[in-house]
Amino acid sequence: MSVASRSTIGGLFGGLGSLATKAGGLFGGRRRAVASLAAAVDAQTSHAAHASSARESTPGVSDTHALIEQMLAQGRFALLLREQIIGHLTRDQLERAVVALDEQMSLVPDGDVLVGGWRSEADGPRDQLTPADRIVPVEALYLDRYPVTNRQYQQFVAAGGYEQMALWDAEIWPGILQFVDRSGAAGPRSWSDGTLPRGQEEHPVVGISWYEAAAYARWVGKRLPTDAEWIKAGAWPVASAGARPRQRRYPWGDTMDRACANLWGSRAAGIVPVGEYAAGVSVGGVYQLIGNVWEWTYSDFAPWEVAAGRLQVEGPMKSVRGGAFDTYFDHQCTCQFQSGDSPLARKHNIGFRCAIGACDLASVADNINSGDGNRVPAGGEACVAEVSV
Amino acid sequence: MTRWATVSMDSYRLAKYAVQVPCYVCESGNTFDAELCRDCYAPMALAYQATAQKVHPQMIAVLGAAGAGKTTYLGILADMLSRREDRMQFWARGAFSVTLQQTAMASLARCEFPAPTPCRPDQWNWLHCQVRPTRRRETELIMPDFAGAAVEQEIDHPNAYPVIRPYLTRSAGAIVLLDGADLESGDQSQDFFAMKLMSYLCELDGNPKKGWPARPVAFVFTKADASSTCLDDPTGYAQKRTPGLWRQCQQRLRRHQFFAASVVGASAYEIHLGIRVSVPLRIEPHGVVEPFEWLVEQVAR
Numbered sequence: 303m304s305v306a307s308r309s310t311i312g313g314l315f316g317g318l319g320s321l322a323t324k325a326g327g328l329f330g331g332r333r334r335a336v337a338s339l340a341a342a343v344d345a346q347t348s349h350a351a352h353a354s355s356a357r358e359s360t361p362g363v364s365d366t367h368a369l370i371e372q373m374l375a376q377g378r379f380a381l382l383l384r385e386q387i388i389g390h391l392t393r394d395q396l397e398r399a400v401v402a403l404d405e406q407m408s409l410v411p412d413g414d415v416l417v418g419g420w421r422s423e424a425d426g427p428r429d430q431l432t433p434a435d436r437i438v439p440v441e442a443l444y445l446d447r448y449p450v451t452n453r454q455y456q457q458f459v460a461a462g463g464y465e466q467m468a469l470w471d472a473e474i475w476p477g478i479l480q481f482v483d484r485s486g487a488a489g490p491r492s493w494s495d496g497t498l499p500r501g502q503e504e505h506p507v508v509g510i511s512w513y514e515a516a517a518y519a520r521w522v523g524k525r526l527p528t529d530a531e532w533i534k535a536g537a538w539p540v541a542s543a544g545a546r547p548r549q550r551r552y553p554w555g556d557t558m559d560r561a562c563a564n565l566w567g568s569r570a571a572g573i574v575p576v577g578e579y580a581a582g583v584s585v586g587g588v589y590q591l592i593g594n595v596w597e598w599t600y601s602d603f604a605p606w607e608v609a610a611g612r613l614q615v616e617g618p619m620k621s622v623r624g625g626a627f628d629t630y631f632d633h634q635c636t637c638q639f640q641s642g643d644s645p646l647a648r649k650h651n652i653g654f655r656c657a658i659g660a661c662d663l664a665s666v667a668d669n670i671n672s673g674d675g676n677r678v679p680a681g682g683e684a685c686v687a688e689v690s691v
Numbered sequence: 692m693t694r695w696a697t698v699s700m701d702s703y704r705l706a707k708y709a710v711q712v713p714c715y716v717c718e719s720g721n722t723f724d725a726e727l728c729r730d731c732y733a734p735m736a737l738a739y740q741a742t743a744q745k746v747h748p749q750m751i752a753v754l755g756a757a758g759a760g761k762t763t764y765l766g767i768l769a770d771m772l773s774r775r776e777d778r779m780q781f782w783a784r785g786a787f788s789v790t791l792q793q794t795a796m797a798s799l800a801r802c803e804f805p806a807p808t809p810c811r812p813d814q815w816n817w818l819h820c821q822v823r824p825t826r827r828r829e830t831e832l833i834m835p836d837f838a839g840a841a842v843e844q845e846i847d848h849p850n851a852y853p854v855i856r857p858y859l860t861r862s863a864g865a866i867v868l869l870d871g872a873d874l875e876s877g878d879q880s881q882d883f884f885a886m887k888l889m890s891y892l893c894e895l896d897g898n899p900k901k902g903w904p905a906r907p908v909a910f911v912f913t914k915a916d917a918s919s920t921c922l923d924d925p926t927g928y929a930q931k932r933t934p935g936l937w938r939q940c941q942q943r944l945r946r947h948q949f950f951a952a953s954v955v956g957a958s959a960y961e962i963h964l965g966i967r968v969s970v971p972l973r974i975e976p977h978g979v980v981e982p983f984e985w986l987v988e989q990v991a992r
């Protein structure tokens with residue numbers, strides 16, 4: 303491997319390390335997660351360097367190119383669109399990364415969102431705020447249009463995601479060995495031999511714990527959405543001065559329509575591919591926020607009720623949102639309804655989707671510099687998208 | 692020869708009282724306007740329907756220890772069957788048959804479990820329904836929601852509750868609910884309860900051709916969301932976790948099967964008046980209809 307090549311890859315991932323530091327500042331309490339991301343990138347660096355050393359004859363630029371191509375193929379475009387990385391992409395790669403971002407993720411504008419208590423919908427619709435309600439400001443973010451599919455998760459498994467300890471929270475390191483499939487190989491609970499069930503490539507991945515979801519999200523350069531972010535994407539609040547934000551009960555409106563979501567009593571009897579039920583798409587174009595599978599979020603379950611002693615849980619619980627194909631009551635699959643489960647639970651009806659803060663993505667020059675090796679100037683000037691609505 | 696006489700109108704009214712209407716369950720005589728049997732507290736509507744409409748429903752016993760989830764199971768079973776027609780058609784007969792479904796579902800919708808069934812027989816809910824399984828004729832069924840504590844008391848002290856013994860004597864089959872969460876925590880009380888129940892039933896009617904040894908019994912591990920192994924393989928789970936019941940079933944019952952069911956996806960606890968109460972965090976029924984379908988199929992044979 304040439305010195306130039308090492309230098310290029312080192313620069314690429316060295317940039318990611320500093321990115322992690324910056325992101326740590328942005329996310330505040332999520333420093334450890336971001337540090338894990340940096341370590342994950344380091345792991346990826348050493349993995350790539352090791353792979354590259356086997357190809358001594360390959361020019362250095364090709365190594366970088368190949369690595370970026372591999373990451374694009376794996377759907378890890380969010381990593382490539384970071385400020386410190388974007389300068390290493392060719393014009394074509396950048397365009398493909400931006401197209402992937404646009405096709406696979408939806409922009410959720412910043413603004414306030416009403417987050418209710420865990421039982422708020424069970425108590426029926428209300429016009430007045432209750433002590434359990436919170437108005438939470440949300441920064442602009444990109445949210446996956448679809449839940450993560452078996453096919454996408456297969457790439458994480460095949461790339462050795464379960465062995466890259468840096469991707470995982472340190473508290474779960476001793477527990478990673480128990481995240482196995484039917485055959486005992488690393489992978490979701492319903493898989494076998496580390497391989498997804500045949501014919502279910504485009505089904506949302508289920509049978510994964512919160513920790514597995516978080517590790518995958520880090521691997522693709524994203525994170526799990528918070529409760530407030532998830533609600534904002536679905537309920538699409540409209541602010542009105544001096545009053546609570548006007549929010550939708552469901553992404554498509556305020557009335558349940560079983561043609562819009564895969565729930566108990568819908569035409570499907572089980573989990574369906576992520577592209578179905580297009581009628582239930584949110585204002586921002588996000589599919590299946592309601593129904594098909596519950597979705598892990600980054601947040602804890604009912605933190606205020608638990609802290610106040612009104613609710614007791616056996617061990618920590620993470621929040622899940624949106625309902626699943628077997629959710630029985632209409633009011634338990636609204637944007638506002640919250641349920642929870644142990645972060646170690648690997649249920650047949652809990653999946654996830656990923657998010658990334660808009661501020662974590664680099665700007666992209668309107669006039670991509672094509673004069674010098676087709677590279678984009680590092681730290682480009684224009685925005686990927688206008689994020690304030 | 693014809694004789695004419697003058698009879699006061701009161702006699703006509705009294706004549707109705709003179710005719711005893713037998714209770715459909717215990718067969719003791721009741722007046723024509725009785726709402727509940729004076730002996731066993733079974734609803735007399737069952738007897739009136741049998742007399743007036745020539746309807747003779749079969750009896751299905753839903754049994755289990757206190758807290759096993761009988762009310763929740765019956766309530767959501769009725770609700771699921773009445774909301775879908777793809778597997779089995781279901782119609783409630785009489786307003787009293789909807790009360791159980793209404794009460795249970797109202798509680799679950801509020802993220803609460805139904806209140807425990809009181810031990811007073813006059814407060815028990817009865818479900819009388821008409822079902823039509825796929826490719827079979829419609830069947831009339833009765834399924835009372837006995838209090839678990841009353842069932843336990845009747846097993847330990849026969850005839851403690853006048854309705855339970857005659858009902859079980861005439862039942863065509865049974866669904867026995869066992870608390871899977873208790874079993875998962877290592878508690879053996881469910882195994883002991885089931886063994887005592889099997890002994891009671893076989894002593895009640897041990898006829899090998901028509902008694903309980905020949906009647907179908909569905910054993911259902913409830914709250915199976917607590918254990919994925921239970922949901923995946925209830926028969927294997929029974930062999931490991933309820934070995935006493937397993938052996939009794941092999942020796943005594945010719946037609947039995949093990950099932951696993953759950954109604955909630957996860958649960959937590961709330962403190963109500965200083966008491967820790969389990970609350971469901973979401974409702975997602977699994978394996979609820981299958982035991983009932985199997986039993987109806989077996990009873991129809």
